[in-house]
Amino acid sequence: MSVIEFENASYSYTGGELLSDVSLSVSTGSFYFITGPSGSGKTTFLKMCYGALVPNSGHVHLFDHDLRQMTRDEVAHASRKIGVILLDCQFLDHMSVTENIALPLAVSGEDRLSDNMNLKELLSWVGLIGRADALPPELSGGERQRAALARAVIMSPDIILADEPTGNVDWEMSQRLLQLLIELNKMGKTVLLASHDLSLIRLAKSQVQARVLRIANKRIQLAGANL
Amino acid sequence: MTAIYNNLIGLILGDRQRDRVVPPTGYTASLTTFTSAAMAFLAVFAIALSLAASRLSDHWSESLARSSTLRISAPAPQIQQQLDLAMEILDTTPGIASARVISLEEQRSLLEPWFGPEVPFESLPLPKLIDIEENSSGYDGQSLRLRLIADVPGAVLDDHTRWRRPLVTAAHRLWALGMFSIVLMAATSAAIITLAARAAMSANAQVISVLRLIGAQDNYISAAFVRRFTFRAFNGASLGGAFGAVVVYFFQGQTDQLSILTGLGFQGTEWLWLIIVPPLMGIVAYIATRRSAGLVLRGLS
Ligand SMILES: Nc1ncnc2c1ncn2[C@@H]1O[C@H](COP(=O)(O)OP(=O)(O)OP(=O)(O)O)[C@@H](O)[C@H]1O
Numbered sequence A: 001m002s003v004i005e006f007e008n009a010s011y012s013y014t015g016g017e018l019l020s021d022v023s024l025s026v027s028t029g030s031f032y033f034i035t036g037p038s039g040s041g042k043t044t045f046l047k048m049c050y051g052a053l054v055p056n057s058g059h060v061h062l063f064d065h066d067l068r069q070m071t072r073d074e075v076a077h078a079s080r081k082i083g084v085i086l087l088d089c090q091f092l093d094h095m096s097v098t099e100n101i102a103l104p105l106a107v108s109g110e111d112r113l114s115d116n117m118n119l120k121e122l123l124s125w126v127g128l129i130g131r132a133d134a135l136p137p138e139l140s141g142g143e144r145q146r147a148a149l150a151r152a153v154i155m156s157p158d159i160i161l162a163d164e165p166t167g168n169v170d171w172e173m174s175q176r177l178l179q180l181l182i183e184l185n186k187m188g189k190t191v192l193l194a195s196h197d198l199s200l201i202r203l204a205k206s207q208v209q210a211r212v213l214r215i216a217n218k219r220i221q222l223a224g225a226n227l
Numbered sequence B: 001m002t003a004i005y006n007n008l009i010g011l012i013l014g015d016r017q018r019d020r021v022v023p024p025t026g027y028t029a030s031l032t033t034f035t036s037a038a039m040a041f042l043a044v045f046a047i048a049l050s051l052a053a054s055r056l057s058d059h060w061s062e063s064l065a066r067s068s069t070l071r072i073s074a075p076a077p078q079i080q081q082q083l084d085l086a087m088e089i090l091d092t093t094p095g096i097a098s099a100r101v102i103s104l105e106e107q108r109s110l111l112e113p114w115f116g117p118e119v120p121f122e123s124l125p126l127p128k129l130i131d132i133e134e135n136s137s138g139y140d141g142q143s144l145r146l147r148l149i150a151d152v153p154g155a156v157l158d159d160h161t162r163w164r165r166p167l168v169t170a171a172h173r174l175w176a177l178g179m180f181s182i183v184l185m186a187a188t189s190a191a192i193i194t195l196a197a198r199a200a201m202s203a204n205a206q207v208i209s210v211l212r213l214i215g216a217q218d219n220y221i222s223a224a225f226v227r228r229f230t231f232r233a234f235n236g237a238s239l240g241g242a243f244g245a246v247v248v249y250f251f252q253g254q255t256d257q258l259s260i261l262t263g264l265g266f267q268g269t270e271w272l273w274l275i276i277v278p279p280l281m282g283i284v285a286y287i288a289t290r291r292s293a294g295l296v297l298r299g300l301s
């Protein structure tokens, strides 16, 4: 079963076409890397995966619903099942780290955690137990990434989308973040991770069945074994 | 209906978590409160003006009720004769429904408040008064005066209340002006609150994009703003309205004379009109913020 499906989808900003005729089916529980040169459209591709952008032509289906036919509120509702971690992860700067991480629960109207996970466990899982009451502007780059990860998974989403989550952190922190994502994948979540860090991709491939998508010349192709 | 009711309950009770998502400070807060306060203050005067004008026009229309007075002053021996002649003329004047001599007793009760009870009215050379009621077509004051001059030299026709008709019209206009001002103030408040709400939303673009990212629907996001602006407007209007009421209270003339200046105030239950000012401002803010939030959010994607 596929959670995200691209069907001859094309996307262009005001300039020329950026992604052309993309067809792809992301099945449940898979682990994908999205790689490609800077400006090739990795972020654009991920934005279509969580409904922030709608293709100019062709279709993108989220959980078997055509993005084109969904209202803004339906997209918002569907995106609760998609945890998103962006490079410049943003928070509500006037609320504590804990409150920020718990915010998706408040927004969705659910006040209890699913998966028998409580907030404390989640904080210690991402190693932020000591920073629980800090405000986001007081966090380091790596701490921000981990807080964003915690916020992305608190609703127990089916899909995790991460746009260069290791962009701002050192190698050790990259490995730690990757381990967390691999753990989530082993719990059955679909993970899509945009990165051009080849050593990270190699490390992941040694631990999970990860596929690598390469964006080049407006197309997305499955990269071979040789990276 | 239940949706509106639930919305209202939600608006009043709110959701503390939701209120917290928008950082509380910013000039838009004080702008909204100040505008609502100032407009409510002015609205109090506009309401007072309208009420005074309508009171005045009511009063004047009453006395307009087609009555005038004929006053006859003459030396004592001639007065009864002139009175009889005048009554004869009045009875035959077209347009007059009835004419009635005002008795000494009535005159006394009219004059007593001014001169006190000790004055011997009987021995004073008081003019005689005739109360004239016209019928619906009215009489021609000019020709009546000419007929009276010939036969009743001591008669003076006092029909000044008829001249109040334009005053009543003016009072009506004043009332309409007051109402129009209230509408203008509401519209101005709506415009300023719309600008403030839009400014607040662009100042909180990051908040909105975070909320959107974690799956917040438009209603959730806009409610956080709408509730805040509605309450600011309500509180501002309560403050401004209360201040306006205090000022009007001390402004209010203590005389019985009716004029637009001394009558500018509230009497009895008229004070209740002021209760509607804050909720009205709240409603204006609610509609203005909801509309602009909807537009901003729909413009985002
Ligand atoms: N909102 C926008 N309006 C116009 N052009 C845009 C917009 N966002 C991105 N682009 C352009 O689209 C192209 C692809 O952008 P995108 O962010 O998808 O690339 P990327 O593969 O994520 O790059 P990077 O590795 O540097 O993050 C770039 O040339 C960028 O300038």
Ligand SMILES: [Mg+2]
Binding pocket: A042, A043, A044, A163
């Ligand atoms: Mg990018």
